[in-house]
Amino acid sequence: MTRPVVRSFWQSCVIALVVFCVSSPSFADPVRLAYLVSDLRIPFWNIMRGGIEARASALGYELSVFSAQNDTKRELQNAVQALSSGIDGLILSPTNSSSAVTLLGLAEEAGVPVVIADIGTEAGTYVSYIESDNEQGAFELGRILVKTLNARGWSEGGVGIVSIPQSRENGRARTRGFIQALEGSGFDTAGIRQQVDFSYRETYALSRDLMAQHERLRAIWLQGSDRYQGALDAIRDAGREGEVLLICFDAEPEFIDMIRDGSLVAAGMQQPRLMGAKAVSALDDHLKGRVVPERQQVPVLAVSHDNLEQLLPRIRRNVLGLDVEGADAVSQP
Amino acid sequence: MLKALMQFRNPKPRSLVGSLALLTALSVALVTSVYGVFSYQSQKHRIVSDMHTDAQASLKSLSENSLPFIEAYAPREYEKLVQTEARINHYAAIILEDFKMGEILGRERFVTGQVRRADGDYAAYSEADVAHRESLEDSYLKEQVDLVQSDGEIVGTLTIYMDDAQIRQKLDEVLYNTLQSSLFLAAILMALLTVFSRRAVIRPLQQVAEILKERDEDGIPTGKLPRVEYREIAALTKIMNAMLEVIRHARKVTEEERIRLRAVLEGTHVGTWEWNVQTGAVVFNARWAEIIGYTLEELEPVSIETWTRFCHPDDLKESERLLKAHFAGEADYYRCEARMRHKNGQWVWVLDRGRVSQRTADGEPLMMYGTHQDITAQKETESTLRQAASVFEHVREGIMITDGNGLIQDVNAAFSRITGYSIDEVRGCNPRLLKSGRQSDRFYASMWQALQSEGYWSGEIWNRRKGGEVYPELLTISAVHDADGNLQSYVALLADISRLKEHERQLEQLAHYDSLTGLPNRLILSDRMRKAMSQAQRRKEILGVAFLDLDGFKSVNDQYGHDVGDQLLIVMAERVSHTLRESDTLVRLGGDEFVALLPDLADTDHCLAILRRMLSAVSHPIHVSGYQVHVSASIGVTFYPQSSEVDGDQLLRQADQAMYEAKLAGKNRYHLFDTARDRTLRDQHQRVERIRQALNDGEFRLYYQPKVNLRTGRVVGAEALIRWQHPEDGLLLPGQFLPVVENDPLMFDIGEWVLCSALQRMDLWHQQGIDLVVSINVSAIELQMPGFVEQLRAALNRFPDLDPSLLQLEVVETSALENLRQVSQVMHDCLEIGVSFAIDDFGTGYSSLAYLKGLPAQELKIDQSFVREMLHDPEDLAILRGIVGLAGAFGKRVIAEGMESQEHGSALLALGCELAQGFGIAHPMPEDQLPDWINQYHQRH
Structure with missing residues (x-):
């Protein structure tokens, strides 16, 4: 008679704890995001990561970044690792649009919303796709x-x-x-x-x-x-x-x-830093229940001798990821 | 035979071709079904084998292509390969298990693939989907292969699932092909069969049937069956031909018998019956039924009851009695006249005759045969004769029958009653004894002629009764002929119409006589007047017609009432009647109007005495219902004959008119109708109407008389003068007809015609290049007519090319003077339009200087009386000189009318008058002659 009673007691405690954690945001873990990127050795992706980190930090998200080093197996492993770690949202810059389909399938299985930043996907379900115009x-x-x-x-x-x-x-x-x-x-x-x-x-x-x-x-x-x-x-x-x-x-x-x-x-x-920031914003909007356009285009700066000096600050920040100490991406006016 | 044929037809036999076709179709269906099953089995075996082969090929290809992607961790890529392979080969499913991916995902294997859904499309395989799993389990075939890396490691498996859709599809194809070939085969076979069976069997049979169809009225085929190529059918037709021959012969014998018997029956036109006395069964022929209005079918079923049902009960009893006597051997034959009820409800008489021809062994009657003969007509004739005799005796009209010579044979009671003669008194006498003497011999001659030619005469005739009294009768005589057309007798039907005549006379009285006074009425008046007129003409006498109307009758009626008025009329009628002669007729027209016809007068004065008597008779007071009433009469009288033809109605109107004059002249008097005045009025009216007709019929013409300048020798104008081209009287001058219409509105119509005709002619001349001033004569009355100026303007507007100044109006001086102011105004208005004026017949009026000055006329035409006499009369010459001087003083042109000779012309020129017109220059001429005349004149001068 004693053992079932004790067991029942512990069960009740666990349920109470779970209910407490879910219903009390002030005591909950910060919301966690992951960025799966094909290869951070490539400056474009690294600059985009900077934009993502800056915007995630600004919005109070905890971010994990996984680079696949342009290897699909590594990319899959990263995805499994990220999804199994209990993240709330995923930003994906896949190695190619084919592997993106598999990754989107895994994320869907895990119930994690995905925003794709560049490259795109051949199929699958996602929240929004950020691309250059x-x-x-x-x-x-x-x-x-x-x-x-x-x-x-x-x-x-x-x-x-x-x-x-x-x-x-x-x-x-x-x-x-x-x-x-x-x-x-x-x-x-x-x-x-x-x-x-x-x-x-x-x-x-x-x-x-x-x-x-x-x-x-x-x-x-x-x-x-x-x-x-x-x-x-x-x-x-x-x-x-x-x-x-x-x-x-x-x-x-x-x-x-x-x-x-x-x-x-x-x-x-292209403005990778701006694209990264937009990807986080899209995910943020989605998590907060706002409607997000399925496709968002970021302008490409056509830089010539005539407008170089004028665009230079934006190029340095959004394109080249320079001068970004404490600064977020500069949006197109 | 017919019965046999009927049985042969019913029930409807099956079609030989149809049966053969059905049999063929069934055979084909059976053969092709067996072939189809066999074909399906072999096909199925081959398909399954092919499916295995295909699947293995797919597995090989897929495993080779997907291995690199498995190694590269690119599931999306091998998924695409799987999808493509599944779609291309229509597999139920392809499932790929990836162990390497499974390892990364922490699972035993990563399963992916494509499954075909129910709608035929493919879906990505999901292990969680129950339908997908079931789909795999239900598959018909399955092929699997391991996916092995180059180092020998197994990295996955690939499985292909196939369902039996392909087999089913194949089966459908086999079924379709089998069905198609079956139908094709069946169609070919049936076509061949149809062709052969038609040629070999059906056509010969149809020929036989066609010949057998041609049958006489007894249903026996009339033709012979043909020879047939095929043995079996030929044997049949041969037997049938032999049978037909036998039947025809037997029938011929029977037919001859039958015709003989029928000829007898038809010859006697009798109904026949045969009766089985023991059973009551009977057989009748059609005539038996026909006699009582039925057909045999309508009487079915027949038995001896049929006879008893239609036979009159009384006659049936008699029939039974006579039959009994015949059966008992008391009479050799049975014979009975009996009535039978006809279909239309009447009774018909039949003579029923018969005889027992067979008896039973016991001597009882068995079969009896007999006839029915319709004797109704015979019976009716007897009855009619009986009725005729009755009519003859009881009819109200008298009937007299004579022989062909006209001698009386018989008369009826009515004849005796009407004429007073009994049959014994008149038999053998000539009907002449009834003659009254009122009818002429010609009357009787025409009667006999009608009787002989038409065999009939009808009319009214005066006859004399035995007592001597003459009476009118309506007589109808008919000649009676025998069957050969020979005259046998005359039948006369006579009715006394003396009462009818009296009645007619009374009606006549009512229709033609006034019920109040007893005088003849208007109906008689016209008849008497017609007779009196013709008598007056014949005898050269005078007929007076006096129309009498009472003066003050209305006030009598109003004052004393209609009864008194009626009494007054009665008394007056009597009184006036007494004043008249025997030959006179007094008629009441109605109300207080009476007409007296006074024939036989030697002259008109002869009747004055009568008229005075009438006035005196009426004017004496009378006493009616206690009142003393006093009236008088106004009488209008006219006489016949008159100088022109008049009828009775006109006479009555004339008398009525004269009576009215008498009333106007103060009543209580007579007035004689003035025929001369009446005629004058009528003549004037007729003459005006004749002129109006002339205007309408276009009988008027315009003639033109030129006006010339004596000094220059130029034609300066022409005067338009009206003429009447009378169809009988020839060309009439205006003086001969215009005075008739002088005060008639027709004058204006003629004036308008003159204006329009002149303008029309001027326009024509203008188009020919001749612009001539034309003057027309206008009376002052016309000028003063309201709208004259507008009318003139409208007329000119119709000829826009014409210069209005070419038109000149001539007004006679005297008439212009009478209303100077108004005429002057109109002339001024005309001048504004452009039309000029001339004063005609100048010098005949009393023109004052003021008048001359005031008149807006440009020209003065000196009256021809002055001109004509100027060479002889110094006074006229002086006047002329004065006028010319006066005209010059007032600035008016002057022209002389009536220049009859060159001497006149010279004298006028000497006076200073350059313009002239007259016979010395030219007579008025028809319009179409003027242009030539002008040319010639100009050439001369």
Whole structure:
């Protein structure tokens, strides 16, 4: 008779404790979020992490960051670890849009809401998807290029495109916006060459190929940023320095000087820090029961010689993640 | 035979072709079903084998492709492969178990896959979903393979589940194909069968049936069955032909017998009956039933009761009695006249005759045969004869029957009552003894002629009774002929109509005579007047018609009442009647109006005495109902014949009119109708109407007389003058007809016609290049007519090309003077339009200087009387000179009318009058001649 009575007593205590913890927020643990990111070694993701950390801290969330080092197994392990640790929300920058589907499935199983920051997913359920407005950025870049070409007294010719894979939505959006800007300008698309392994050699070879194929080529548009040197070297080696201009998407710290000295016409700079901050805000809104748009676009800064100085503070903070001591991301006015 | 055919037809036999087709269809269905089952089994075996092969191939391919993704921890990628494979091959499900993922997730294995849902689409496999699990368990086939890494480690399994949908689909295909081929086969076979059976069996049978269908009225086929190619059917047709031959022969013999018997029965037109006396069964022929208005079918079922039911009860008793006598051998034949109830309810008489022809062994009557003959007509004739005899005796009209020679054979009681002669007194006599002597011989001759030609005469005739009294009778005589058309007798039907005649006379009196005074009424008046008029004409005498109306009768009526008024009328009628002669007729028209016809007068004065007597008779006071009443009469009289044709009604109206004059002249007098005055009024009216008709019929013409300038030799204008082209009297001058309408409104219509015609002609001339001032004559009365100026303006507006100044109006001086002020105003208004004026016949009036000055006329036309006499009369010459001087003083142009010779012209020129018009220049001429005349004139001068 004694044992059941004792057992029943302990059961009652545990239930009371649980009910107490759930119903008393002042004594509850802080709300915890996790950021699953593909590879923090890449500056873009690291800058985005800074934005996420800053906004999470500002909103009083506890944040754990898991980098997969661009390894899907590690990414899965990170997801299992994060989800099993009892987090309340997840921000996801997946290694690719395919693995994103698996991760979203695991999060759904665990009942954890997810906001995707860039890259995107092929399928699955999520709260919101934060992405750069690639089409807008590319369109503005196109207009800058046309203006620059016209300023040099050129009114017609071709523009070669070294593109990221067009199977990706962001790749298609960039091409679409750029071509739209060229319409009616006298310049047209001379050819598109897709990057596959994103190597220096590949970029160099594609650039040379475009110049060899098209004598009237006035510029090369590189849809990525990291292999810009390949394109520059190709122009130089082809002996067409000053005849074929370069314009890039994305940003590298050295782009500021390059735009200043004219070796780069312009660059479409995404704002990873702003994107990270927006992702946390979206999750925060969702957790607080507010309606969140399923898709949120962050403007891409089309930076040229003309607006560089004016945009510089924003570039340094939102694009390059510099000067961020105690500062949150700067939103577009 | 027919009965046999009926049995053959019923119940409806099955179709041979139909049966053969059904049999074929069933055979085909059976064969193809067996073939289908076999086909299905073999197909199924092959399909299952194929499914295994396909699944193994899929497993191999899938495992090779998904292994790298398992190793790369990319479940999404191998899920896509699984999804694609499942969809392509329509698998029920593909399940992949990933042990490596399971390890990371802390589970035994990570299960993923695709399951086909009920709607055919695929869903991601979920272990938690019961339906998914059941779907796997229910699968028909399953193939599984382990997923092995290159180092030999098993990293998962891949399983393909297949259901039997494919097999079912295959079965459906087999069924469909089997059904299709069955139908095809059946259709081919049935078509072949149909063609063959039609050729070999059906057509010959149809030919046989067609020939058998052609049957006579007894249902025996008339044709011979044809030869048939196939043995079996040929044998059948041969037997049938032989049978038909036998039947036809037997029938021919029977038919001849039957025709003979029928000829006898039809010849006698009798009903026949046969009776089994022992059983009561009977057989009747159609005529038996027909006699009483039925068909045999309507009487069915028949028995001896049928006879007793229709037979008259009284006659039935008699029939039974006679039958009994015949059965007992008392009479050789049974014969009875009996009445039978006809269908329409009447009784018909039949002569029922018969004889027992068979008896039983005991001698009892067994079969009896007999006939019925309709004797109704015979019986009715007898009855009619009896009725005729009764009518002859009892009818109210007298009947007289004579032989062909007209000698009396028989008369009835009514004849004796009407004429007073008994049959014995008149038999053998000629009907002439009834003659009254009032009818002429011609009357009787025409009567006989009608009797002979039409066999009938009817009319009224005066006859004499035995007692000598003459009376009117209505007589109808008919000639009676025998069947061969020979005259046998005459039958005369005579009715005494003396009372009817009296009644007619009374009615006549009521219709034609005034009930109050007893005088003839208006109906008689017209008849008597007609007769009196024709008599007067015939005898060259005078008929006086006096219309009498009482003066003061109304006040008598009002004062003393209608009874007194009526008494007064009666007395007056009597009194006036007494004043008249024997030959005179007094008629009451109604109220207090009377008409007296006074024929036979030698002259009109002859009647004055009578009229005075009438006035005197009426004016004497009378005493009625205690009152003394005094009235007088106004009498209007007219006479016949008159110088123009008049009828009775006109005479009555004339007398009435004269009576009215008498009333106007102070009553109590007579007034004679003035026919001369009446005629003058009528003549004037007729003449005006004739002129109106002439205007409407377009008989008026305009003639133009030129006006010239004697000095320059130019034509300056023309005067339009009206003429009447009378159809009988020829061309009439205005003096011959215008005075008739002088004071008649028709004058204005003629004036308007002149204006319009002149303008029309001027317009025509203008178009020909001739612009000539044309003057027309206008009376002062016309000028003063309200609206004259507007009318003139409207007329001019119709010819907009015409210059109004070419129109000149001529007004006679004397008439213009009478109302100077108003005429002057109108002339001023006309001048404003542009129309000018001339004063016509100037010099005949008493023109004062003031008048001349005031009149807005531009031209003075010197009256032709001055001009004509100027060469001889120094006074006229002086006047002329004065006028010319005067005109010059007032600035008016002057023109001389009536210039009859060149001498006149020279004299006028010497006076200073340059313009002239007259016969010396030209006579008025038809309008179409004027242009030529002008040309010629200008050429001459």
